[in-house]
Amino acid sequence: MQSEWKSPANNPAQDIPDNSDSGHHSSATSGSNNPQDEKNLARQRGLGYPDSKAVDVSSVPVPSEFDVYGNEEHADVKYRTMVWWKAAALMLAETVSLGILSIPSVFASVGMVAGCFLVIGLGIIATASGYVIGSFKLRYPHVHNMADAGEVLGGRIGREVLGAAQVVFMVFLCGSHVLTGMIAFDTITNGASCSVVWAVVTAAICFIFTVPRTLNGISYLSVVSFISILAAVLITMIGVGIKGHQGTIAITTNLNFANGFLAVTDIIFAYSGHVAFFTFISEMQKPEDFPKALFFLQISDTILYVVVGVVVYAYAGPNTVSPALGNTGPTLSKIAYGIALPTIIIAGTINGHVCSKLVYIRIFRRNGKTSRHMTSNSFTGWGTWILISFVIWALAFIIAELIPFFNDLLSVISSLFASWFTYGISGIFWFHLTTRTDRRGRKLETLFWGFIVVMGAFIMVAGMYASIVGIINGYKSGGFPGPFSCSNRAN
Incomplete structure (x- = not known):
């Protein structure tokens, strides 16, 4: 990779003088206003800027501050508190929670061999793309989210x-x-109440858990989340084993393009955690430790996806349903969903928190200056955070009711967004980080990342086509309930 993972020689929040009364710091150095001097100082301090031999330093924009949260020495709310294993727990909880529930149906669609090949192959590529995201963050320490990265790439x-x-x-x-929470509650209660009520309950619980303003506390819940989903899928695998083989399994299958690509988008969704990586790294004590968290995530989720996909499909056969917890008998299905509820809630909370944080940062960071409300317990700071979180979960509830079909919703999300945030955008990052001169000596890498960019574009177009066809066919066959329907969603 172009950017070398280096441990910062000093803490930028301590080394760079604080020139503001509002608690933020700027990149002004020793009274110098020369951008070139600032770049040279940043490189000397090991803040992620590339070596001058590899990159034309004059082309590297200097962030207006070295860290999005400013100087936290006297802050009421401290964000940069996570060690690498806490970041790994967050990443694992966010990524595996729902992604693993669609994997067995993918194997049922494409066959055992193609399923294993796609899961492992896309997992390896996701590892490489995640590493590039980490490299980009070290190069530009002020980047907190994809919006900041977009500004580096293409301005406003x-x-x-x-x-x-x-x-x-x-x-x-x-x-x-x-x-998913609505489906879980309907399954556990045998549809005892209107499903819309369960959607409201799920959204409300997730909103409450989103209220804490830092990720450090949520990282402990992430451990609970991972144990929850692991126990749920273990019960599912035991359950399908007890039921015995429900049909023959296919090594390969003959599918039309739309159905086959829908399965591919489900796997892409299972690796879609990359969109939150910048935010996770921003709250790590040592951002240079991110590769440890990344490799832990990718090795763990790839192994889990293969094992669960193979075992559940091997027993459930062509009748495999999605979410995967519904493949057991009625009793075990209720137990599995009950145990999975923590991961449904906690992983959803992580996504809601990251989304809220992006909007929150946008409001309280202007022109590189951080408002005191971001790191204080002021009424304005807390009130804004709670309002943003409430709006996000209200919109999530509406989306869940308007698109009430699990696999097709995942396909739409994967096609439009995960295709780029997990794959395509990392190729663009790599080309931005690597100079033309350096690329001449790295032809295979250049071809690989060029392919990744094209792959992202292809997945978006082909995936949307497949998703639209699948949704149309579902409504024609009467397989989907209407929006805001009280019908039982248990599977």
Whole structure:
């Protein structure tokens, strides 16, 4: 990779003078206003800028501050508190929670061999793309989200486009958690109440858990989330084993393009946690430790996806349903969903928190200066945070009711957003980080990342086509309930 992971020689929040009464710091150094001097000082301090031999330093924009949260020495609310394993727990909880529930149906669609190949292959690529996101963050320490990255790539237009896309993507992710929670409650209670009520309950619980303003506390809940989903899928695998083989399994299958690509988008969704990586790294004590969290995530989720996909499909056969917890008998299905409720809630909370944080930062950071409300317990700071979180979960509830079908909702999300945030955008980051001169000596890497950019564009177009066809066919067959319907969603 172009950017080398280096431990900062000093803490930028301490080294760079504080020139503001509002608690933020700027990149002004020793009274110098020369941008070149600032760049040289930043490189000397090891703040993620590339070596001058690899990159033309004059082309590297200097962020107006080295850290989005400013100097936290005297802050009431401290954000940069996570060690790497807490970041790994957050990433694992956010990524695995819903993604794993659609994997067995993917194997039922494409066959055992293609399922394993796609899960492992896309997992390896997701590892590489995640590493590039971390490298980009170290190069530009002020980047907190995709909007900031968009500004580095394309100025104000890039900031607005990627920022809006990230917010919409994460609201849709929250909507998928509300939908899954609704399915879980309907399954557990045998549809004892109107399903809309369960959607409201899920959204309300997620909103309450989103109220804390830092990720450090949520990281402990992430451990609970991972144990929850792991126990739920273990019960599912035991349940399908007890039921015995429900049909023959296919090594390969013959599918039309739309159905086959819908399965691919489900796998892409299972690796869609990259959209939150910038925010996670921003709240780490040592951002240079991010690769440890990344590799832990990618090794764990890839192994889990393969094992669960193979085992559940091997027993459930062509009748495999999604979410996967519905493949057991009625009693075990209720137990599995009950145990999975913590991960449905907590993982949804993580997505809601990251989305809220993006909007919150946008409001309280202007022209590189951080408002005191971001790091204080002021009424304005807390009131704004709570209002943003409430709006996001209200929108998530509406989305869950308007698009009440699990796999097709995941396909829409994957096609429009995960195709870029997990894959395509990392290729663009790589080309931005690597000079033309350096690329001449790295032809294979250049071809690989060029392919990743094209792959992101292809997935978006082909995935949307497949999703639209699938939704149309679902409504024609009467398989989907109407919006805001009280019908039982248990599977």
